[in-house]
Amino acid sequence: MSRDHTSEMLAPEVVLPPWAQVTDKRRAHIARVTALLDQWAAALELSADERAAWHDVGVLHDALRDASEDELRALTGDRDRPMHILHGPAVAERLSRDGERRRDVLEAIRWHTLGSATWSRTGKALYMADFLEPGRPFSRADRAFLAAHVMTDFDGVFRQVLRTRIEWTVREGKMLFPETADLWNTVR
Numbered sequence: 400m401s402r403d404h405t406s407e408m409l410a411p412e413v414v415l416p417p418w419a420q421v422t423d424k425r426r427a428h429i430a431r432v433t434a435l436l437d438q439w440a441a442a443l444e445l446s447a448d449e450r451a452a453w454h455d456v457g458v459l460h461d462a463l464r465d466a467s468e469d470e471l472r473a474l475t476g477d478r479d480r481p482m483h484i485l486h487g488p489a490v491a492e493r494l495s496r497d498g499e500r501r502r503d504v505l506e507a508i509r510w511h512t513l514g515s516a517t518w519s520r521t522g523k524a525l526y527m528a529d530f531l532e533p534g535r536p537f538s539r540a541d542r543a544f545l546a547a548h549v550m551t552d553f554d555g556v557f558r559q560v561l562r563t564r565i566e567w568t569v570r571e572g573k574m575l576f577p578e579t580a581d582l583w584n585t586v587r
């Protein structure tokens with residue numbers, strides 16, 4: 400099957416591993432996140448390795464998002480923390496077992512829900528794309544504006560995305576995890 404450059408930009412090939420557990424809705428989110436990362440990586444003229452890393456974290460980050468709680472706890476060995484933060488660590492664990500050795504890829508996926516102060520650019524790019532992808536129904540104009548400025552102000556947009564997500568977390572009365580607070584203290 401041949402595809403031209405334009406169709407590739409619009410619909411990047413999202414090939415999930417055989418162990419992935421995602422609904423159709425989740426798959427569409429994954430495709431949008433990956434498309435945004437591919438777009439930024441091309442505009443920033445990243446090296447082939449970094450481009451591949453950004454693409455792969457987009458494809459894989461939510462690969463176990465719809466797995467059962469039992470499976471996620473078995474994979475991570477985590478009996479205590481809330482289920483919604485376990486799919487990143489579970490995918491990282493699964494990928495490591497399969498021989499994935501790129502540290503920035505594993506750490507980006509492992510921490511994509513909470514953030515991590517140890518992140519390289521790959522983790523930050525995924526965190527932004529996950530939030531700024533155009534399919535989310537809220538603050539569309541603000542998020543599109545931020546997505547368009549990642550190329551010219553990567554760190555500024557990252558700080559703003561993190562701030563927005565933390566503000567929402569606090570406003571909703573949800574738990575703020577120490578990893579997120581540590582990350583904020585490195586960029587504020």
Ligand SMILES: [Fe+2]
Pocket residue numbers: 460461464486487511512
């Ligand atoms: Fe996720």
Ligand SMILES: [Fe+2]
Pocket residue numbers: 428432460461529
């Ligand atoms: Fe996601």
